Amino acid sequence: MKNKSNRLIYFEEYVHINGIDQYLFHAGTKYDNPVMLFLHGGPGFAESTLSYIFQEKWERIFTIVHWDQRGAGKTFTKNPDKCPTIDLMLKDLFEIVQYLKIKYNKQKIILFGHSWGTILGSIFIKKYPDEVAYYIAVGQVISMFQNERVGYEKVKELALQSNDKKSLKELEALGDYPGNNYGINFKKESEKLRKVQAKYGLAVNSNFSAIMGLIRSPIFRLSDISALMKMDKVNKEIVEFWSKFDIRSESSEYKVPIYYILGKNDWQTPYIIAEEYFKKINAPYKKLYLIPGAGHMTMVDEPNLFFDALADIRIVENVVN
Structure with a gap:
């Protein structure tokens, strides 16, 4: 793995978390930047391999850590017989947050959820608000059925x-x-x-160029393709949970600041549903960013506008806190 930009922080590792070795990929430019843990989509679709496409500018203002969840990517390759459940994944996430707090000497970690990761993230911040500085949601899932x-x-x-x-x-x-x-x-x-x-450009297109984007990743391994092909089988219980999820069945009260970044052309997790739910959220602070021209892969579709939103969140948090 080559560190072409000579980043100060740029490495892969397996950490023993909740009984198994789990994969983390770290990238950043300053140790004193806040630490953001990226919760990928799917369930079972590790986005660590795609991070090189969209996140280099982010590394100026955050240290980003990608976690291949149980049942996804390199964690799945390492542990092919360890099928995830929501309880296991929440415990995994809690232990990873503790690990990152110690590693980077932080009191709290930022959670960034994308698609399925917003389900995991929004449950976690309700359960463990004291562990999270703030929550950023992209493609927030409100109700799978709706x-x-x-x-x-x-x-x-x-x-x-x-x-x-x-x-x-x-x-x-x-x-x-x-x-x-x-x-x-x-x-x-x-x-x-x-x-x-x-x-019609309303959802992610899994075409040839998308596959090539995966293969060109500096952290790509052939086993990543195998993990993608098997993700539904290993994630059966999680997919069952995912398919029935409706965030509105719980209170809209949150104890951490909430930021939604939504693509105005996202009809995979329709932005209009998330926008409506966001109005009902009661949190210490909240702000919604609507990105024109962007779909479900909001950070890939409009990278500059997306970075502007992240930079604004940093400024807001500095002012608020």
Whole structure:
């Protein structure tokens, strides 16, 4: 792994967390910068391998730590028989936060959640608010059922406007989507929808260029492809939990500052649902950033605007605290 920019902090490691060796990737430019723990999406889609695409500017103002969760990426490769549950993952996350606090001599850690990572993150900050400086959510999941319904209606509207008979037929085949599906069946049906959404730029497109982006990563290993191919099988229990998630079933009271960064063209986790929920949040401080032209991979789609939002959060936190 080459450190082309000669960063002060730039290394991979396996740390023994909650009974197994788990993978962390650290990158930053100053030891006194706040530490941000990146909670990736999926479930099971480790974004550490893609971090080189979007985060170099972030490293000026944060030390970023990527964790390949239990059942994902290099942690899964190391522990192929250790299937995750939500309780195990929350305990994993708690122990990693303790490890990072000691390693970097910090009182608290920033949590950054993307997609599935926002489910894990929003549960964690309710359970352990004293461990977290503040929470940044990108593609915040509010209700999986409503997300899918709204995303379906949006792409159907565009397909009708375009008289796209092929896409309309594919949508019709999904029936009364999302219906009563949960777990792996729910995920399989959602993947069919994603293919149609991607055609209209409403969801992440898993095309050739995306795969090449993964392979070009300085921390890529062939085993990362295998981990991606097996992620649904190992994450069955987590996918069941994910498919039924609705953040509105819990109180909207939070004890940590909350920041949402939403892509205005994100219909995979529709921004309009997160925007509506955000209005109801009661927190010590909250702020929402809406990024025009950005979709679900908000930080990749509009990297400069995304960095501006992160830089503003740093300024706000310095003022507030």
